[in-house]
Amino acid sequence: MNIPSIFIFIFCCLQLISLSSSLYFHIGETERKCFIEEIPDDTLVIGKYKVELFDEKSNAYLPSTPGIGMHVEVKDPDDKIVLSKLYTSEGRFTFTSHTPGEHVICLFSNSTAWFGGQKLRVHLDIDVGEHAVDYQSVSAHEKLTELQLRVRQLLDQVEQITKEQSYQRYREERFRNTSESTNQRVLWWSVAQLFVLVIAGFWQMRHLKGFFEAKKLV
Numbered sequence: 001m002n003i004p005s006i007f008i009f010i011f012c013c014l015q016l017i018s019l020s021s022s023l024y025f026h027i028g029e030t031e032r033k034c035f036i037e038e039i040p041d042d043t044l045v046i047g048k049y050k051v052e053l054f055d056e057k058s059n060a061y062l063p064s065t066p067g068i069g070m071h072v073e074v075k076d077p078d079d080k081i082v083l084s085k086l087y088t089s090e091g092r093f094t095f096t097s098h099t100p101g102e103h104v105i106c107l108f109s110n111s112t113a114w115f116g117g118q119k120l121r122v123h124l125d126i127d128v129g130e131h132a133v134d135y136q137s138v139s140a141h142e143k144l145t146e147l148q149l150r151v152r153q154l155l156d157q158v159e160q161i162t163k164e165q166s167y168q169r170y171r172e173e174r175f176r177n178t179s180e181s182t183n184q185r186v187l188w189w190s191v192a193q194l195f196v197l198v199i200a201g202f203w204q205m206r207h208l209k210g211f212f213e214a215k216k217l218v
């Protein structure tokens with residue numbers, strides 16, 4: 001993969017429980033940071049982020065930085081761009097996956113500072129699947145009782161687990177395809193080796209026969 005980033009964090013988060021991740025990281029103003037997130041088919045992903053600019057005078061990160069915008073770029077496993085947008089210094093982006101697999105999420109600021117500029121701290125929170133649904137607002141909007149909301153939540157969880165399982169099946173199939181093709185290549189390599197050996201044997205025999213005949217030894 002051709003990602004112009006220095007660090008790539010890999011979230012391997014197909015454990016069904018911990019599909020939400022929260023962290024912060026530091027980047028230079030002109031740097032770009034990419035994350036790889038494994039996402040099943042047809043799944044909603046919400047990312048929330050907040051950027052803080054380092055202030056040398058107070059030696060701390062400023063809580064708000066209105067002049068800075070963040071580019072968010074998401075690519076699907078076929079390298080097609082799913083989302084590419086300029087947001088403000090704090091906000092959220094959402095997208096829905098259409099192909100299962102590793103999605104690359106890249107963040108970089110729109111700063112034009114040369115030579116790296118100042119340090120930025122980016123808080124990032126990615127929610128996948130039913131973790132991305134805000135049940136509080138669903139409940140308020142559709143006037144559901146506690147029990148109805150809980151059932152709804154459970155149904156969503158079941159659906160998400162089904163998607164995860166079909167994604168695992170897809171991965172297994174891809175892995176098997178790779179193994180099979182490796183196997184086949186190893187077989188052909190052995191056949192080619194055998195062929196070369198037989199040819200070399202024949203040639204040596206003929207050559208030696210000619211040699212002995214020329215020297216009148218037989």
Ligand SMILES: *[C@@H]1O[C@H](CO)[C@@H](O)[C@H](O)[C@H]1NC(C)=O
Nearest residue numbers: 067068069087088110111112
């Ligand atoms: C970066 O984006 C922010 C927010 O959209 C905007 O206010 C600012 O002018 C942009 N800066 C540059 C250098 O384009």
Ligand SMILES: *[C@@H]1O[C@H](CO)[C@@H](O)[C@H](O)[C@H]1NC(C)=O
Nearest residue numbers: 170171173174175176177178
């Ligand atoms: C695996 O190989 C089969 C047959 O060659 C093909 O139909 C299928 O699409 C492949 N699966 C993946 C995930 O590449």
